[in-house]
Amino acid sequence: MTLTALVAVSLLASACTDNSGGASGDGDDRTLAVTSTDDGCDVSSTEAPSGTLTFKVENAGSKVTEFYLLDQDGLRIVGEVENIGPGLTRNLVVTAPTGKYVTACKPGMKGTGIRADFQVEDSGKALAVSADDAALVEQASRNYAAYVQDQSAQLLAGTRAFVDAYESGDDDRARALYASTRVHWERIETVAESFGNLDPEMDLREADLEPGQKWTGWHRLEKDLWPPAPYDALRPKQRTTYAEDLLANTEELDSRVQDMTFGVDAIANGSRGLLEEVATGKVTGEEEFWSHTDLWDFQANVDGARVGFEGVRPVLEGNDKELAATLDRRFDELQTLLDQHRRGDGFVSYDELSDAEVKELADAVNALSEPLSRLTAAVVA
Known part of the structure; x- marks a missing residue:
């Protein structure tokens, strides 16, 4: 393997470690588990209350993947985590007001990704x-x-x-x-x-x-x-x-x-x-x-x-x-x-x-x- 390839592997491994310590802990309905595979993007819920959301993105596939939270038009990126290597987990932390969104995993980091609608409901708490x-x-x-x-x-x-x-x-x-x-x-x-x-x-x-x-x-x-x-x-x-x-x-x-x-x-x-x-x-x-x-x-x-x-x-x-x-x-x-x-x-x-x-x-x-x-x-x- 060339030095350039070794550098890329090393950086991917470092950048994709589990970033624990987000604003929400496990069991909180503002913490969502995302499992990305080569042909799937499983989000633990299709809705969450408004506020600070933490998406814990696990790559269970064989390809480097990305995860996006998009605006309802599917174009504007609200937040993203990229370059998640196989077997690794990364967190995306965003502050999301009430509204309609789209989640997307992008195995292989190409194409429009595997998408699903996502709803943020009014939590009644100010952001x-x-x-x-x-x-x-x-x-x-x-x-x-x-x-x-x-x-x-x-x-x-x-x-x-x-x-x-x-x-x-x-x-x-x-x-x-x-x-x-x-x-x-x-x-x-x-x-x-x-x-x-x-x-x-x-x-x-x-x-x-x-x-x-x-x-x-x-x-x-x-x-x-x-x-x-x-x-x-x-x-x-x-x-x-x-x-x-x-x-x-x-x-x-x-x-x-x-x-x-x-x-x-x-x-x-x-x-x-x-x-x-x-x-x-x-x-x-x-x-x-x-x-x-x-x-x-x-x-x-x-x-x-x-x-x-x-x-x-x-x-x-x-x-x-x-x-x-x-x-x-x-x-x-x-x-x-x-x-x-x-x-x-x-x-x-x-x-x-x-x-x-x-x-x-x-x-x-x-x-x-x-x-x-x-x-x-x-x-x-």
């Missing part, structure tokens, strides 16, 4: 946090929304410049803009994922294509800018089609984030989800397969995860000071390692890293993943 935390929660939500909107605006401006260069055939300029523009996407990637098909249309890798699926987005253009041999280059008209599609989707993303609000559970889950993106794509070198700009993405995911954590940190301090201190330390340790691979305004090409350096980064991600997986339960406790 508000304590009076002491209310101001902290409001500030965290306001700050994170502003951060997302700012990153989206920078992504849109950068994408316009990138598209102009790419369509005009200025490949050197397009290559120079590629990684520096994508960092804004990577910092808010989990927010973009909440909008149904927008994420795969913008960021799907060729290796993840399903039979008959159309390939669009950043990585379609990446391959054209860093072509393998042999390769049939896109013609000018095709370039325009793919580039304008990317720009239109970026404009759609920017319009959607303007009115978004974020609870502390969504912020904390997003922080955890961004580190999972590092573990499953960036540290293995699979994300930027042709450009090898994975370290730009790696840093951006860590940036977004840390912003999310620091936004809810004042709430966490009141609930679990030890966890807050541990996360501070682990983020610093990972950042120190990343800084060693800087070159100018960016980073070295990922294929320049030695096996030992890749493993060192993987170990640091591994060390941060476990405490970060406990963040949501701690801030909604």
Whole structure:
């Protein structure tokens, strides 16, 4: 097995350990058991009372799986846990108001998943946090929304410049803009994922294509800018089609984030989800397969995860000071390692890293993943 494969297995095992200590204990009707198999998704109940819900997701199948709580339209992601290896259990903690939802397991992490309707009934209890935390929660939500909107605006401006260069055939300029523009996407990637098909249309890798699926987005253009041999280059008209599609989707993303609000559970889950993106794509070198700009993405995911954590940190301090201190330390340790691979305004090409350096980064991600997986339960406790 290659080092990259070993790193991926190690990170999956670490990220998928049982995250006990959620807001609800066993026997509580807000704690639901989910058993995911290769062809099934068994949720212990199809309804729950409003409030903080904990889905304890066990993978009893042979494929890596994911679990989602979706809005009733089946598109918007309310919460998710990804990369649950066979035999492992992970928790999804969300604050859910009254309404209709959809649960989904996705064995093999492809397709629309195995879905079922889910109902949250009015518990008669307010979802508000304590009076002491209310101001902290409001500030965290306001700050994170502003951060997302700012990153989206920078992504849109950068994408316009990138598209102009790419369509005009200025490949050197397009290559120079590629990684520096994508960092804004990577910092808010989990927010973009909440909008149904927008994420795969913008960021799907060729290796993840399903039979008959159309390939669009950043990585379609990446391959054209860093072509393998042999390769049939896109013609000018095709370039325009793919580039304008990317720009239109970026404009759609920017319009959607303007009115978004974020609870502390969504912020904390997003922080955890961004580190999972590092573990499953960036540290293995699979994300930027042709450009090898994975370290730009790696840093951006860590940036977004840390912003999310620091936004809810004042709430966490009141609930679990030890966890807050541990996360501070682990983020610093990972950042120190990343800084060693800087070159100018960016980073070295990922294929320049030695096996030992890749493993060192993987170990640091591994060390941060476990405490970060406990963040949501701690801030909604």
